Structures are given as structure tokens and as C-alpha cells.
Amino acid sequence: MPTPPLAGGPTGPTALRPLLHTVLDALHTGATHRAGPLPAGGPEAVAAHVTQTLGNPLPDHGTGAEEALTTLTTLITAGAADPADPHCAAHLHCPPLALATAADLAASALNPSMDSWDQAPAASTLETLVTRALAAEIYPHATTATTHPDALVTTGGTEANQLALLLAREHHGPVRLLTGDNAHHSLHRAAWLLGLPTPVTLPAPGGTLDPAALDRALTDLPGPHLVAATAGTTDAGLIDPLPEIADICDHHHTRLHIDAAYGGPLLFSPTRRGRLTGLDRAHTVTLDLHKLGWQPVAAGLLAVRDPADTTPLGHHADYLNADDDTDAGLPDLLGRSLRTTRRPDILKTAVTLRALGRTGLGTLVDTVCHLADQLADAVQKHPALELYDRPAISTVLFRPTHTTDTQLADIRRQLLHQGRAVLGRAQLDGRLWLKATLLNPHTTAHDLTTLLDTITSTGNPPHPPVEPAEGTTTP
Numbered sequence: 440m441p442t443p444p445l446a447g448g449p450t451g452p453t454a455l456r457p458l459l460h461t462v463l464d465a466l467h468t469g470a471t472h473r474a475g476p477l478p479a480g481g482p483e484a485v486a487a488h489v490t491q492t493l494g495n496p497l498p499d500h501g502t503g504a505e506e507a508l509t510t511l512t513t514l515i516t517a518g519a520a521d522p523a524d525p526h527c528a529a530h531l532h533c534p535p536l537a538l539a540t541a542a543d544l545a546a547s548a549l550n551p552s553m554d555s556w557d558q559a560p561a562a563s564t565l566e567t568l569v570t571r572a573l574a575a576e577i578y579p580h581a582t583t584a585t586t587h588p589d590a591l592v593t594t595g596g597t598e599a600n601q602l603a604l605l606l607a608r609e610h611h612g613p614v615r616l617l618t619g620d621n622a623h624h625s626l627h628r629a630a631w632l633l634g635l636p637t638p639v640t641l642p643a644p645g646g647t648l649d650p651a652a653l654d655r656a657l658t659d660l661p662g663p664h665l666v667a668a669t670a671g672t673t674d675a676g677l678i679d680p681l682p683e684i685a686d687i688c689d690h691h692h693t694r695l696h697i698d699a700a701y702g703g704p705l706l707f708s709p710t711r712r713g714r715l716t717g718l719d720r721a722h723t724v725t726l727d728l729h730k731l732g733w734q735p736v737a738a739g740l741l742a743v744r745d746p747a748d749t750t751p752l753g754h755h756a757d758y759l760n761a762d763d764d765t766d767a768g769l770p771d772l773l774g775r776s777l778r779t780t781r782r783p784d785i786l787k788t789a790v791t792l793r794a795l796g797r798t799g800l801g802t803l804v805d806t807v808c809h810l811a812d813q814l815a816d817a818v819q820k821h822p823a824l825e826l827y828d829r830p831a832i833s834t835v836l837f838r839p840t841h842t843t844d845t846q847l848a849d850i851r852r853q854l855l856h857q858g859r860a861v862l863g864r865a866q867l868d869g870r871l872w873l874k875a876t877l878l879n880p881h882t883t884a885h886d887l888t889t890l891l892d893t894i895t896s897t898g899n900p901p902h903p904p905v906e907p908a909e910g911t912t913t914p
């Protein structure tokens with residue numbers, strides 16, 4: 440076999456072009472073959488098909504680029520849970536924009552690595568400029584003549600939350616984390632990973648952190664503390680009362696982190712950004728553009744109001760940031776992440792921001808929020824469905840009436856098994872709910888109707904609302 444061509448350099452595109460045609464054809468074939476949001480048959484059938492098609496993952500002699508790309512791209516496409524299908528609406532799993540995906544191809548072809556300037560000369564400047572612009576969006580009033588807010592690129596909300604806890608610990612010592620019971624699990628994991636005191640979980644009645652409980656906890660428990668509020672909860676898409684929480688933190692001189700992994704992009708919408716009032720009072724803010732930002736994974740950020748807070752991440756490795764190189768003007772990038780080799784994930788985001796502008800992104804945000812309102816309306820009007828609450832962002836929770844939690848969980852799995860719909864689940868107010876996270880701006884009102892029809896026609900025949908008590912015999 441001749442030496443396979445490379446993706447970069449002046450001849451890279453020539454080598455890539457026919458391969459891309461192959462991949463695009465396979466994406467088309469696979470999606471047509473699936474004809475639904477996910478493959479039918481459930482885990483065993485899908486695993487058997489993948490195992491059989493793949494055969495030996497490392498054959499002695501390869502099949503060549505054309506065959507390998509066709510077979511495996513078709514396989515993974517036909518077997519995908521595709522968020523571009525309107526009935527795939529779980530986990531804040533977003534359909535990436537074509538333009539962002541195309542930009543990601545360029546990132547792969549060039550393969551800059553963001554750990555030293557000599558691996559990413561232009562990409563590192565691009566990252567600096569775009570992260571500063573996004574940080575300024577979150578902290579519009581924090582720029583002064585001598586300092587400007589900054590943002591660190593992460594693999595997602597999990598890594599951003601970890602960094603937030605790490606920076607708090609480096610600043611204040613072993614902080615005790617206080618969160619609502621609506622907070623993302625990654626915050627607790629980060630506290631565990633960093634060896635911090637056991638976090639305190641506060642009540643979140645109705646789905647948002649109770650400020651009075653927070654005030655009491657900060658009064659009663661010895662510090663140092665870190666409060667983490669949420670703007671866009673994973674379960675219900677609710678926003679904690681940020682101004683009140685920020686006031687309480689000010690009163691107790693406590694550091695505040697806001698996990699806006701989901702809700703952060705409301706900032707782009709002129710009519711919805713007001714819901715994030717108070718966001719800029721946090722010391723750090725998590726943002727995930729692979730949710731309400733339509734980026735391919737990964738596109739996380741941790742915005743930091745005072746860039747001096749990131750100093751503890753500074754690190755020295757002679758082969759990446761030798762002092763004399765830094766003195767001679769080569770930018771030192773190592774302190775911008777805990778990772779070393781790192782993809783230029785900022786490129787796709789930079790392309791998206793430039794192509795759509797704030798207005799274009801805001802319109803996308805408004806579109807999916809409006810779809811959530813429409814779905815909530817349809818649920819409320821439906822005689823066989825019950826709505827949890829009006830959506831705050833683009834998450835709608837609902838359930839068929841007269842259904843037990845066990846039956847509801849079974850309906851969700853049946854839909855997955857039949858390849859008909861991907862919905863999430865959430866336990867709230869002591870009951871289980873189906874969760875639709877609407878992130879597809881191409882979804883239509885008709886798609887929402889057919890989604891509800893699919894759900895109501897699935898599962899067990901309607902059961903009487905009252906189950907016979909234990910021990911009684913049914914005639």
C-alpha cells in the first residue's frame with residue numbers, strides 16, 4: 440500500500456476532497472437507512488450489528504481508505520442517536536450547525552495543539568481574542584484599563600466546574616461547596632476529586648436553590664465556602680434566583696460560581712438575556728456551547744471575572760515554555776488549561792460567532808425557546824398528558840396521565856428500543872417525568888404533534904389510577 444496522504448499542506452485538500460465525498464455519501468446513506476432518531480432494536484441488536492460489520496478491528500492487511508470510510512461511517516450513522524432528528528430531544532444533546540462542523544474539519548486537518556505557541560501560532564491568538572469576547576459578554580462591566588475578564592476553553596461543563604472549584608481552592612483554601620439539590624453532579628465530583636470538604640446540598644423547592652436556606656448555611660457552617668448556583672438546571676432548565684444569591688454571597692463575603700452550562704447563551708437573545716441578571720456577579724461562570732450553542736462536542740468554557748484568578752494554573756515545562764522563550768516573546772499557553780495537547784476547539788466557535796453574529800445566535804436561542812412553549816401548550820391541551828410546568832428555557836417536562844413511574848420509565852425505553860424517540864427523564868416533586876430538551880431550530884409544530892402522538896400511542900394500555908392495595912385479590 441502506498442504511504443497514505445496527509446490532510447495538511449497545499450496537497451492536503453486534494454487528498455481530502457474525494458475522501459470527504461465518500462464520507463458525505465456514507466452520512467447520507469446511513470441516515471436514510473436509519474429513517475428515525477435512533478436505530479431500532481435496542482442495545483443488543485445494535486451491538487450485534489456493529490460487532491458483525493466491524494469484524495476484526497485490527498486486520499493484518501487493511502481494506503483501504505474508501506472501504507473503511509464507507510463501511511464505518513455508514514455503520515455509525517445508521518446506528519446514531521441523531522440530534523438533527525426532531526424526535527431526538529434528550530440530554531441537552533444539540534444538533535451541530537453545518538458551518539461549525541465544517542470549521543471543525545479544518546481544525547482536524549491542521550491539528551494545531553494549544554499547549555505551545557510553536558504548535559498554534561494563529562490559533563492561539565484566535566483563542567485569546569474569542570475567549571475574551573465571550574468573557575466580555577458575560578462580564579460586560581468588568582473590563583478596565585488594566586484588566587479584562589477571560590475565559591478558559593474546556594471540554595465541557597464538567598471540566599469548567601472542576602476548574603472553578605480548583606481556582607476557588609487555590610484562592611481561599613479548602614472551600615466547602617454549597618449547592619442546591621438541583622445542581623449538576625459534576626460539582627460534587629469535582630469536590631471529591633480535589634479533596635475538598637464534603638459538599639453541602641441545600642433544598643431547591645420547586646427546582647431552584649432556596650436563598651433562605653443558603654443564608655442560614657453560610658451563617659452556621661465554618662468557611663471558607665464556595666457557593667455554586669445554576670442558570671439552566673439539567674433536569675428542568677430552571678434558573679436559580681441569581682441576584683438574591685449574589686446578595687447573600689456579598690453579605691457573607693463568599694465566592695460565587697454560576698453553572699450556566701445550559702442557560703448561558705440566553706445572553707445572545709435581547710428578549711431573554713434579562714433572565715440572567717446577576718450572572719456577572721459570579722467570580723466564575725461555566726458555559727457550554729455544545730448545548731445551546733450548536734457546536735460539535737467539545738465546546739466548554741470557564742469565564743473568569745478577574746484574570747489574576749487563573750494564575751495558579753501557571754506551570755513550567757522547559758520543552759513548552761522555557762523562560763528564555765517566554766522572555767523572547769513566545770506566548771506561554773500552558774497556564775490556560777490543565778490539559779497539555781489540546782484541540783483548537785475555539786475555531787468552530789469563532790466561525791459560528793462571525794457567521795451568525797449575536798443576532799443570528801439570539802434568533803436560534805429564541806426559536807428553540809419558542810418551540811418549548813409550543814410543546815408545553817400542546818401538552819396542556821392534550822387530555823392524556825400532564826405538564827410539569829411552563830418551560831424556563833427549552834426543556835419541557837410532562838407525563839401521560841394515569842401512569843405509574845414504572846410504566847413511564849418503560850415507555851421511554853420502548854421508544855428507544857423501537858427507534859422512535861429519544862427523550863430524557865427527570866425525577867421531580869417525587870415523580871418521574873419525561874423530558875424533552877428542544878435544541879433543534881428546524882423542528883416544526885408538526886414534529887411536536889407527532890412526538891406527542893408517538894408517546895401517547897406507546898406503552899401499556901391505560902391503567903386505573905388506583906392500584907389495588909397489597910394483599911387484596913382481584914376477581
Ligand SMILES: *Cc1c(COP(=O)(O)O)cnc(C)c1O
Nearest residue numbers: 595596597623673698700701727
Ligand atoms: C451539561 C451540564 C454540565 C456538564 O457539561 P458537560 O459538557 O456534559 O461536561 C454541567 N452543568 C450543567 C448545568 C449542565 O447542564
